[in-house]
Amino acid sequence: MTVSIVRTKEASHVRRAVELLGGMERFVARGDGVVVKPNICAGKDSSTGTVTDPEMVAEVCRMVAECGGEPVVAESPIYPFSAARVFKRTGYGDFESRYGFPMVDIDKAESREVQIPEGQAIDHSVISDTVLKADRLINMPVLKTHFQTVVTLGLKNMKGVVVGKQKHLIHISGLDQGIVDLNTIVRSDLTIIDGIIGMEGMGGPTNGRTAEMDVIVAGDNVVETDAAGVMIMGGDPRRVKHIKLAASRGLGSLEGFQVLGESLESVSTRRDLPRLTGVARLLVSGIAMRSYNLFRNPLMRLTGGQRVKKRVLLGELLIDEENCDGCRVCIPACPVDALLFEDVLACDRKACIRCFCCAEVCPVGALSKKA
Ligand code: SF4
Ligand code: SF4
Incomplete structure (x- = not known):
């Protein structure tokens, strides 16, 4: 090749x-x-x-x-x-x-x-x-x-x-x-x-x-x-x-x-590549699993009733309130409806499955994963 x-x-x-x-x-x-x-x-x-x-x-x-x-x-x-x-x-x-x-x-x-x-x-x-x-x-x-x-x-x-x-x-x-x-x-x-x-x-x-x-x-x-x-x-x-x-x-x-x-x-030039911590690796690996019941209903909606093979629940979503401009783009990006905007953006930590789909879409980088 x-x-x-x-x-x-x-x-x-x-x-x-x-x-x-x-x-x-x-x-x-x-x-x-x-x-x-x-x-x-x-x-x-x-x-x-x-x-x-x-x-x-x-x-x-x-x-x-x-x-x-x-x-x-x-x-x-x-x-x-x-x-x-x-x-x-x-x-x-x-x-x-x-x-x-x-x-x-x-x-x-x-x-x-x-x-x-x-x-x-x-x-x-x-x-x-x-x-x-x-x-x-x-x-x-x-x-x-x-x-x-x-x-x-x-x-x-x-x-x-x-x-x-x-x-x-x-x-x-x-x-x-x-x-x-x-x-x-x-x-x-x-x-x-x-x-x-x-x-x-x-x-x-x-x-x-x-x-x-x-x-x-x-x-x-x-x-x-x-x-x-x-x-x-x-x-x-x-x-x-x-x-x-x-x-x-x-x-x-x-x-x-x-x-x-x-x-x-x-x-080749040495670029600033993200370094994943042990927790972050687990996050994207699909190995880290906790109670399926916490987010079963939203997942069932997404998968049309079919079970996903593995589930993820570790890590922490950080919200930078100073930078957040309230555009609300992140809210529909969340697969389990864990985000709510009432004066400021809030995350329901119990519902959040730490997938970080919201951080991908934030136009100003106000959402991130705890290092
Ligand atoms: S990380 Fe963001 S998108 Fe993923 S479940 Fe939590 S609030 Fe929702
Ligand atoms: S996408 Fe970013 S700027 Fe927009 S509401 Fe969400 S956190 Fe705030």
Whole structure:
């Protein structure tokens, strides 16, 4: 398996990264329906390092079309954000008219419930039909950090093929294993990481520090491409739980892959990667469990009556009242209705299952996990 690395500030140089792997014709045949899945998680444009640069996505669509494929860009942002609003704020609102390639709002389009036979944390999910029916999937994450999973690259980007609120099931069932479970049924044929402008620090994936890393990384295996991404940020992929789990479950390897273009050493810089405490690791592992009865009813609503395999209940949500501007975006993001706004935001600690979906959506970083 092979990873290519191009040092650049130009989105169009993604073409070079794919050519190093053998060209788009290696991945796309005439007549193939191809889903291009960027990371458009929240309404901040690509200059902040939050979302994939639309210029780079358009260039990939052009390459697919040149091979006779039919590209479609598809995404579901973090729940409860409206895709239409997020697309508009991130420069994707006029993507179809500007570049001539269709975009699908996964939350509004057809979807279906699928079983995950190899699931360790989740045994089903509700996934975009566009993605399930595609002949090829091109995964285009951003090179950035995540306060719960250290990084969010190709493996984690697959959470955006799950429809709206159904993403919560992955958070509450064990995020790391859940990410890998998803990747057992939705396979990336080509992963391209937009690392020209990325993000570092505990605030990722939406409130971290913008970092100009001037690199595009592409690969024919998502685990290996992610491993290379972590190394470029100065980290060790063996210390990133979901990447390590994906390798141990046979989805790729963490070392020994061929690197073309720039060497890993020449583009690597020590970045500020989130350090997970023992409690935080348990939080996202799905191992830590307490009384199911505390949150059975809301979970049953979410899962349509089906039991989740594992449950999480440890850690502490911190609310920064000084910074909170009362926008209430976090309230519908909570899968168990634990947040309430009456003059100030309050959390029902008994109901809270410490999934931190609320912290992901807060636009000002007023919610966080106790270190
Ligand atoms: S309040 Fe608790 S349960 Fe609700 S989203 Fe936040 S961390 Fe999750
Ligand atoms: S915590 Fe964040 S998302 Fe929630 S009301 Fe305050 S500013 Fe809005």
